[in-house]
Amino acid sequence: FIFNILCIGETGLGKSTLMDSLFNTSFESTPSPHNLPAVKLKAHTYELQESSVRLKLTIVDTVGYGDQVNKEDSFKSVVDYIDAQFEAYLQEELKIKRSLHTYHDTRTHVCLYFICPTGHGLKSIDLVCMKKLDTKCNIIPIIAKADTISKTELQKFKSKIISELQSNGVNIYQFPIDDESVADVNTQMNAHVPFAVVGSTDFVRVGNKMMRSRQYPWGTVQVENESHCDFVKLREMLIRTNMEDMREKTHNRHYELYRKKRLEQ
Amino acid sequence: FIFNILCIGETGLGKSTLMDSLFNTSFESTPSPHNLPAVKLKAHTYELQESSVRLKLTIVDTVGYGDQVNKEDSFKSVVDYIDAQFEAYLQEELKIKRSLHTYHDTRTHVCLYFICPTGHGLKSIDLVCMKKLDTKCNIIPIIAKADTISKTELQKFKSKIISELQSNGVNIYQFPIDDESVADVNTQMNAHVPFAVVGSTDFVRVGNKMMRSRQYPWGTVQVENESHCDFVKLREMLIRTNMEDMREKTHNRHYELYRKKRLEQ
Ligand SMILES: Nc1nc2c(ncn2[C@@H]2O[C@H](COP(=O)(O)OP(=O)(O)O)[C@@H](O)[C@H]2O)c(=O)[nH]1
């Protein structure tokens, strides 16, 4: 069972910490410097067990995204990467002697777009980038480092983001509501997007359990506490409920669009 | 007594909130959108009373700094603004019939540079901008929204910033240690730069006092609590101890350099 995640966001938004929190790993990521001259896409592949399913998970990180003085090429590298995976699959599909069932599919199944927790709204690069990507992959926008934002500010911030996405015609991934078994929870979850997440590689003892937390002099944020952030919701949506739907939409919608445009050239 | 502050930093870093916190004002700032095509410098002037001194305070905000896809012009607008104030002063100084003592001095006395709390280090634009400004004004780098960073991360972050400034030859403002009456406190304070600040326009009752605070589900950050952030240190250094020194260095060092280069042209 293959699943490929692309994490897009500026350096220092907690992307690697969030991935470690979601998948209980320590992605041996050496912190990346801020001053790379261009965006580099770094992929890590892991063999994991997620609730009795053996998962071959690949996480691609955009190193240096948005850090350059001129950010224009930031998202071009990302678009090129996604297209390259479609192209590789297409080449395999077009072979006379092909073996698609053993082919290691690297197509991006979901793009987690990390939004800077400014409290004001999206940045120009966020809108430009997501607009370029919304016909190429499933986008789930995420508010990074949500422990920066108070409860009252968060509601306004989420509404602002959703309205900016709508007025710019950006189509983000909708959790599917056509399948009765998941329609209810997915409908509720769609209303919470963008998920405001907190991640941590530190644990604090609570009772007799070790809980992922961020400790401050004024209090401790518990990653899995739903009144502290939407981490549990994201994990539910991403890993437990909709992984198969994201793979299907990638194959039946995004890939087909790429293939059609490519073969019409 | 005139004092001019220039606040440089990306939209949403809490610049206006910090100014309100430092000067007990509510700067009627309508939150700025993120997608201005260029940086606009907006000045607000206030008549304040700071411990028995009547202060004519002007705060200049860089609206849209770092938000454009191409950030190159972000700092050019800032450099042009600072030079324009020197130029205006020079023109007055060169007049035959002049009145410098009634001239409304708009030269920048201090530049508060707001650093994004990524935890990793400075961004390319931060280094490029501060390098362009360090011979033109007194720079005090500030870690914005410091309630995003835990105590252990903060020490590493501060050291990383200081070492990046040093290895890039950026000269930030040093609190003066030649005057015996302030040498001790200034020497201590120099060791805490960049100040990690939190600001707030909300108040929470603590005992019988209303304290500036940011309330979260997991705890309340108190802006004036020195174990929560360096707000009190910044206020001490900026307003109570070194305002006169910053005005002097602007006039005797930065302005003289500008004037010399200008008259040599
Ligand atoms: N406030 C806050 N800080 C975080 C969070 N997640 C990670 N960090 C911190 O942010 C810094 C950068 O995290 P990292 O995962 O390396 O970010 P990346 O560059 O996007 O991969 C580190 O100091 C982390 O401890 C979070 O949810 N909230």
Ligand SMILES: Nc1nc2c(ncn2[C@@H]2O[C@H](COP(=O)(O)OP(=O)(O)O)[C@@H](O)[C@H]2O)c(=O)[nH]1
């Ligand atoms: N976490 C945190 N948020 C802050 C702080 N100061 C301001 N904010 C919030 O950040 C958002 C932007 O603040 P604002 O002062 O308008 O930023 P500006 O665009 O730089 O002037 C608002 O939602 C503020 O409530 C702070 O010290 N910490």
